[in-house]
Amino acid sequence: xxxxxxxxxxxxxxxxxxxxxxxxxxxxxxxxxxxxxxxxxxxxxxxxxxxxxxxxxxxxxxxxxxxxxxxxxxxxxxxxx
Amino acid sequence: xxxxxxxxxxxxxxxxxxxxxxxxxxxxxxxxxxxxxxxxxxxxxxxxxxxxxxxxxxxxxxxxxxxxxxxxxxxxxxxxxxxxxxxxxxxxxxxxxxxxxxxxxxxxxxxxxxxxxxxxxxxxxxxxxxxxxxxxxxxxxxxxxxxxxxxxxxxxxxxxxxxxxxxxxxxxxxxxxxxxxxxxxxxxxxxxxxxxxxxxxxxxxxxxxxxxxxxxxxxxxxxxxxxxxxxxxxxxxxxxxxxxxxxxxxxxxxxxxxxxxxxxxxxxxxxxxxxxxxxxxxxxxxxxxxxxxxxxxxxxxxxxxxxxxxxxxxxxxxxxxxxxxxxxxxxxxxxxxxxxxxxxxxxxxxxxxxxxxxxxxxxxxxxxxxxxxx
Numbered sequence: 001x002x003x004x005x006x007x008x009x010x011x012x013x014x015x016x017x018x019x020x021x022x023x024x025x026x027x028x029x030x031x032x033x034x035x036x037x038x039x040x041x042x043x044x045x046x047x048x049x050x051x052x053x054x055x056x057x058x059x060x061x062x063x064x065x066x067x068x069x070x071x072x073x074x075x076x077x078x079x080x081x
Numbered sequence: 082x083x084x085x086x087x088x089x090x091x092x093x094x095x096x097x098x099x100x101x102x103x104x105x106x107x108x109x110x111x112x113x114x115x116x117x118x119x120x121x122x123x124x125x126x127x128x129x130x131x132x133x134x135x136x137x138x139x140x141x142x143x144x145x146x147x148x149x150x151x152x153x154x155x156x157x158x159x160x161x162x163x164x165x166x167x168x169x170x171x172x173x174x175x176x177x178x179x180x181x182x183x184x185x186x187x188x189x190x191x192x193x194x195x196x197x198x199x200x201x202x203x204x205x206x207x208x209x210x211x212x213x214x215x216x217x218x219x220x221x222x223x224x225x226x227x228x229x230x231x232x233x234x235x236x237x238x239x240x241x242x243x244x245x246x247x248x249x250x251x252x253x254x255x256x257x258x259x260x261x262x263x264x265x266x267x268x269x270x271x272x273x274x275x276x277x278x279x280x281x282x283x284x285x286x287x288x289x290x291x292x293x294x295x296x297x298x299x300x301x302x303x304x305x306x307x308x309x310x311x312x313x314x315x316x317x318x319x320x321x322x323x324x325x326x327x328x329x330x331x332x333x334x335x336x337x338x339x340x341x342x343x344x345x346x347x348x349x350x351x352x353x354x355x356x357x358x359x360x361x362x363x364x365x366x367x368x369x370x371x372x373x374x375x376x377x378x379x380x381x382x383x384x385x386x387x388x389x390x391x392x393x394x395x396x397x398x399x400x401x402x403x404x405x406x407x408x409x410x411x412x413x414x415x416x417x418x419x420x421x422x423x424x425x426x427x428x429x430x431x432x433x434x435x436x437x438x439x440x441x442x443x444x445x446x447x448x449x450x451x452x453x454x455x
Binding site: 066071 | 141224226265269275311337341416420
């Protein structure tokens with residue numbers, strides 16, 4: 001159970017750290033103007049352009065590797081014997 | 082059967098409340114630009130994995146519809162038809178066929194610069210059921226140049242063994258926080274952290290370990306906690322192409338440490354046709370209780386190749402071809418995509434007991450999918 005307590009403490013610390021950082025920076029002006037965002041709006045700059053395709057690739061990796069997490073997918077099950 | 086099921090931690094409710102409170106605080110700050118609902122689109126796909134003596138294939142569907150610019154509903158259906166047998170099955174049991182189906186429904190709600198979502202996912206096999214609830218929140222800051230996100234998921238799984246009365250369960254808890262940052266007009270960076278805690282039956286009821294060459298039942302700890310940190314950068318370059326770099330560090334209480342490196346390249350090959358190429362390298366160390374062949378019986382023993390020391394390299398390409406735009410009354414745009422990836426697995430301490438050599442194999446992963454925007 002000590003492990004779970006550590007996870008809990010770490011996660012809460014990160015959440016509050018992020019909150020503090022966000023609150024302290026509320027007065028900062030945007031450093032990229034709207035007219036400068038053409039490249040950012042291009043499909044080539046999408047973090048995940050095809051969600052279903054990425055989800056399948058993520059599943060293929062998750063069931064064959066010891067590591068997990070760090071992405072944004074959820075769900076259980078396997079299909080991997 | 083999945084060997085690495087996610088899960089658990091008793092204090093999750095308080096953490097979730099803390100995360101929600103912190104993002105509620107962000108929502109009160111003034112912002113210039115609005116966040117957006119996920120893209121309104123549907124995808125239908127056929128996928129194939131072929132490698133290690135095993136073929137996994139099936140259809141998948143993802144539907145999304147937005148309402149009143151504040152609510153988005155999504156549903157997905159996914160099938161894995163599994164045939165053949167991996168080396169674990171070849172050396173422990175008979176080849177078989179199996180089917181896994183997964184369905185999910187979700188909703189997202191947009192309030193000013195805050196996007197909140199709930200998704201329920203259910204996965205069913207003849208010997209494994211998994212139910213997962215996921216809660217997510219994302220907050221745009223600084224005119225949309227910074228996005229903070231957090232998520233929590235809870236899973237409850239039931240593990241069985243075909244043709245027996247065996248049944249056990251797994252509880253899974255996952256916590257994640259992330260930051261997406263626009264650094265310049267052509268550069269985006271992300272930082273994500275995720276902790277996952279599991280409790281319950283975390284092993285595979287079919288697999289065996291070896292003690293001095295003799296097969297014995299595996300025995301895993303009933304808890305596991307992992308931490309993963311991932312960073313990535315995505316940059317747009319002159320001439321209509323983009324490049325990305327990714328890295329993830331992973332560690333867990335079973336003694337596994339892993340590193341993942343990824344590099345990708347995307348460009349237009351003709352108007353509205355996009356070609357992607359990517360390379361990924363993955364390496365991990367073995368779990369503390371893994372051995373190819375134990376010298377004596379221990380409390381915990383595993384001989385799962387996914388817990389051994391191994392490396393993998395994967396190289397993939399994808400071509401997305403826009404078929405039409407604005408010509409159909411119902412569909413605004415349609416695209417066909419094909420993807421192929423080859424993965425090489427090289428196990429450093431897992432013997433193929435049929436040959437006595439170290440085990441390794443290559444796998445092909447293919448996808449064909451049609452996307453409609455409306």
